[in-house]
Amino acid sequence: MSKLRFTISMSLDGFVAGPDQSLDNPLGIGGEQLHEWALPLAAWRAPHGLEGGEVNESSKVVEASLTNVGATIMGRNMFGGGPGPWDERKPWNGWWRDNPPFHHPVFVLTHHAREPLELEGGTTFTFVTDGIEAALAQARRAADGKDVALSGGARAAQQYLAAGLLDEMQLSVVPVLLGSGTRLLENVGADLHGLEPVHTVGTPKVTHLKFERR
Amino acid sequence: MSKLRFTISMSLDGFVAGPDQSLDNPLGIGGEQLHEWALPLAAWRAPHGLEGGEVNESSKVVEASLTNVGATIMGRNMFGGGPGPWDERKPWNGWWRDNPPFHHPVFVLTHHAREPLELEGGTTFTFVTDGIEAALAQARRAADGKDVALSGGARAAQQYLAAGLLDEMQLSVVPVLLGSGTRLLENVGADLHGLEPVHTVGTPKVTHLKFERR
Numbered sequence: 001m002s003k004l005r006f007t008i009s010m011s012l013d014g015f016v017a018g019p020d021q022s023l024d025n026p027l028g029i030g031g032e033q034l035h036e037w038a039l040p041l042a043a044w045r046a047p048h049g050l051e052g053g054e055v056n057e058s059s060k061v062v063e064a065s066l067t068n069v070g071a072t073i074m075g076r077n078m079f080g081g082g083p084g085p086w087d088e089r090k091p092w093n094g095w096w097r098d099n100p101p102f103h104h105p106v107f108v109l110t111h112h113a114r115e116p117l118e119l120e121g122g123t124t125f126t127f128v129t130d131g132i133e134a135a136l137a138q139a140r141r142a143a144d145g146k147d148v149a150l151s152g153g154a155r156a157a158q159q160y161l162a163a164g165l166l167d168e169m170q171l172s173v174v175p176v177l178l179g180s181g182t183r184l185l186e187n188v189g190a191d192l193h194g195l196e197p198v199h200t201v202g203t204p205k206v207t208h209l210k211f212e213r214r
Numbered sequence: 215m216s217k218l219r220f221t222i223s224m225s226l227d228g229f230v231a232g233p234d235q236s237l238d239n240p241l242g243i244g245g246e247q248l249h250e251w252a253l254p255l256a257a258w259r260a261p262h263g264l265e266g267g268e269v270n271e272s273s274k275v276v277e278a279s280l281t282n283v284g285a286t287i288m289g290r291n292m293f294g295g296g297p298g299p300w301d302e303r304k305p306w307n308g309w310w311r312d313n314p315p316f317h318h319p320v321f322v323l324t325h326h327a328r329e330p331l332e333l334e335g336g337t338t339f340t341f342v343t344d345g346i347e348a349a350l351a352q353a354r355r356a357a358d359g360k361d362v363a364l365s366g367g368a369r370a371a372q373q374y375l376a377a378g379l380l381d382e383m384q385l386s387v388v389p390v391l392l393g394s395g396t397r398l399l400e401n402v403g404a405d406l407h408g409l410e411p412v413h414t415v416g417t418p419k420v421t422h423l424k425f426e427r428r
Binding site: 012013014029173177178181186188196199200202203211 | 258385387389391402405411413416417423
């Protein structure tokens with residue numbers, strides 16, 4: 001069966017976004033530091049339509065995260081547009097512009113029904129209102145044998161982790177402190193719900209910890 | 215000048231002790247998981263008077279943490295005995311028994327004055343009531359050219375980190391969740407106060423992140 005895989009960057013003090021997230025500052029104050037290790041990589045630039053870039057120990061981690069993914073799940077907060085019902089007159093497109101980098105079906109967890117959104121390049125956003133298991137089942141069907149990527153944010157990840165539904169977690173720990181913001185590893189209890197560490201790649205800029213289901 | 219060095223094990227969710235620390239359970243519920251990587255090592259066993267043990271990638275980390283240390287600083291909670299004035303009739307000895315593993319002067323941060331305590335094997339506990347900088351100055355004098363080890367706990371470490379007084383931090387991140395307990399990296403703001411990552415050792419059981427003052 002296709003795996004549910006989760007890849008995320010986290011600060012040393014446990015935050016996956018800084019404080020005061022906003023439309024202008026979607027990663028929160030200081031949150032951009034979490035992704036600085038990835039941005040120069042050719043493996044990150046290529047799928048965003050950019051040429052060139054570095055190849056280093058982190059390249060394989062990024063490449064692996066983008067390989068064999070047939071569908072993506074994300075939470076409403078990560079899709080963007082703030083909480084509450086959708087504004088039908090001016091529907092929020094996410095931060096994703098016309099041609100998002102997914103190029104496959106994306107399922108957005110939300111409490112508020114909305115018609116699917118089809119954008120350029122093969123990305124469709126489908127809004128799922130009946131919970132994480134329903135979203136996973138839909139995503140698995142859409143992935144058609146490939147894996148499903150859980151894209152975040154923190155609350156969506158916490159729900160899938162605590163429910164024991166994650167098959168793989170790739171945690172990239174960045175040696176910075178954000179001080180406050182959105183914590184990843186809370187509300188999930190005192191165990192890894194069947195995940196175990198299988199591989200670590202340590203570099204000065206980031207440490208990649210890979211977990212897989214036993 | 216002698217360096218102030220801090221070595222600690224932390225869970226993936228940021229805790230350096232589990233919940234409900236007590237005399238019977240000084241590391242809190244689940245806290246013993248933070249040290250399982252170290253206990254089998256010959257490098258840990260030898261200074262505790264035990265023969266044999268493993269040698270692996272973590273050995274050098276433990277050896278380095280024990281080398282060239284001339285004095286130790288710890289917080290009152292780590293010394294033990296609970297908060298408040300010392301009981302003069304039944305003075306708490308710490309968890310340290312008659313022959314603690316330090317074998318050099320130890321300075322305990324406390325709000326409550328107490329006569330020094332001299333134990334076997336060269337360990338003396340001196341109780342410092344005039345703050346972290348005074349304790350560091352005393353420890354540096356006592357270390358006589360060697361380094362000073364900051365032993366913990368979390369609140370003492372937070373104070374030295376936030377004051378920019380740490381010269382070296384060795385953080386061993388253990389891939390377990392404790393869910394709650396004592397967090398290391400809080401109350402220290404949104405930067406590393408002059409420390410920067412210099413070296414990472416990744417193993418499946420633990421990832422050692424070393425930071426040094428720029």
